[in-house]
Amino acid sequence: MQGLTDKVVAVTGAGGGIGSAICGRLRDEGARVYALDLVDAGGGEFVRTDVTDETSVRAAAETVVERAGRVDCLVAGAGIVEDDVPAEQMPAEQFDRVLAVNLRGVFLACQAFGRHMLDRGQGRIVNISSMSGNHVVNTPQKQCAYNASKAGVSALTRSLAAEWAGRGVRVNAISPGYVDTPLLSLKRHQFDQWLGNTPAGRFARPEEVAAAIAFLLSDEAGFFCGSELLVDGGYTLI
Numbered sequence: 604m605q606g607l608t609d610k611v612v613a614v615t616g617a618g619g620g621i622g623s624a625i626c627g628r629l630r631d632e633g634a635r636v637y638a639l640d641l642v643d644a645g646g647g648e649f650v651r652t653d654v655t656d657e658t659s660v661r662a663a664a665e666t667v668v669e670r671a672g673r674v675d676c677l678v679a680g681a682g683i684v685e686d687d688v689p690a691e692q693m694p695a696e697q698f699d700r701v702l703a704v705n706l707r708g709v710f711l712a713c714q715a716f717g718r719h720m721l722d723r724g725q726g727r728i729v730n731i732s733s734m735s736g737n738h739v740v741n742t743p744q745k746q747c748a749y750n751a752s753k754a755g756v757s758a759l760t761r762s763l764a765a766e767w768a769g770r771g772v773r774v775n776a777i778s779p780g781y782v783d784t785p786l787l788s789l790k791r792h793q794f795d796q797w798l799g800n801t802p803a804g805r806f807a808r809p810e811e812v813a814a815a816i817a818f819l820l821s822d823e824a825g826f827f828c829g830s831e832l833l834v835d836g837g838y839t840l841i
């Protein structure tokens with residue numbers, strides 16, 4: 604990919620299945636990767652960050668800018684899934700927890716890092732949404748909080764893209780289908796059904812999601828603005 608060498612990239616959720624692949628891919632492209640997560644998984648220079656906490660996210664942005672001198676790119680990928688609960692029974696606290704990480708966390712990261720990018724008049728952001736933000740999967744999942752959070756990420760991405768494109772900051776999203784990572788460890792009993800519903804006949808490899816993100820961060824995606832790349836093996840086609 605063009606234009607990633609020496610870029611300073613912050614990745615939230617860097618220690619996860621997809622996050623680790625993103626860090627690896629971006630390092631291979633020559634980027635300087637800052638790994639933001641609750642725990643250090645060795646994906647890059649670690650900056651302990653809780654994306655639900657505004658102070659923590661702002662401090663992380665300051666740390667990256669202090670250490671690297673600037674920030675060029677952000678991947679906002681931290682996310683959680685909780686147990687299936689029917690919507691009519693879901694405790695408001697569970698709804699809030701999922702929204703706090705998956706939507707508030709993306710907003711806070713985009714805001715904190717975006718401010719530095721806007722000051723310099725350049726920057727690139729990719730948010731990780733999900734196919735389930737636009738498509739209620741045709742299995743009996745009970746994930747209204749997760750689905751709503753991801754629809755929020757997609758809408759937030761479009762809003763930021765429209766506000767910031769004219770000031771040099773490109774904002775896009777990717778929407779993965781199923782990827783076998785620790786996020787889905789609670790859902791293994793549903794794997795066969797999901798595989799049967801995926802035209803490609805398999806789950807995505809984290810590296811395939813990372814490749815889409817590297818593309819959106821690269822010079823080659825210069826005219827992408829508020830787009831959402833679907834990486835779902837055809838799941839939402841049927």
Ligand SMILES: NC(=O)c1ccc[n+]([C@@H]2O[C@H](COP(=O)([O-])OP(=O)(O)OC[C@H]3O[C@@H](n4cnc5c(N)ncnc54)[C@H](O)[C@@H]3O)[C@@H](O)[C@H]2O)c1
Nearest residue numbers: 616618619620621653654680681682733779781782784786
């Ligand atoms: N795995 C899938 O099938 C799939 C599908 C669509 C979208 N996604 C999205 O991709 C992203 C990455 O998912 P994954 O499969 O790699 O999950 P994962 O569970 O492997 O990794 C998630 C990472 O986020 C971190 N995290 C959680 N809460 C945090 C917080 N408050 N502050 C900072 N970091 C926090 C975790 O420590 C973990 O390292 C998520 O946003 C997820 O919703 C995943």
